[in-house]
Amino acid sequence: MTQPPEPEPGTHGACSELAFDLLEWLGEQPESAATIDETLRAVAAERRRLLLSVLEEHEQELTLPDAAEEVAQCETGKPITELSAERVANVYISLYHDHLPRLVDAGLLEYDQERDLVAPASF
Structure with missing residues (x-):
């Protein structure tokens, strides 16, 4: 495409x-x-687009906490050392409860809840 x-x-x-x-x-x-x-x-929400971009950039599965850190960095333009734990936790929670399920349901991502790993869907 x-x-x-x-x-x-x-x-x-x-x-x-x-x-x-x-x-x-x-x-x-x-x-x-x-x-x-x-x-x-x-892909309507920017946070979902950022998560997809982060995973595409890494070309491998990531833990959801690591992905949340990267998304928070993208949103703020700040290095991880300048982000509050609360900010990263808020991103993690929104990814876990809202954005990740939508992307999994759409067949764009796979999520292993036991290992808390997210990866691009296999085609």
Whole structure:
């Protein structure tokens, strides 16, 4: 699958331009409308997109606490040493209770609860 076009940041009407570019790109894809809708719902939240990016970057499974640290770093732009334990715990809790189940249900991630490991889904 090819990548969607990159929007120009900070341009007037960037949101509408992105929407129309995305619609055009999606129209060229062979996936069904239902699959596209499910995928868009799964990646609608920035935190879910960050988790997917972190796992893609590492190309291996991570513990959910380690993934939460990396997501918190991405969200804040700060190194882990500057993040409070409370901030990382809040990210972990939201990943565990909200974002991770949605990504697992969409078939994008796998989660081993006994080992608290998260990994990209096997294709």
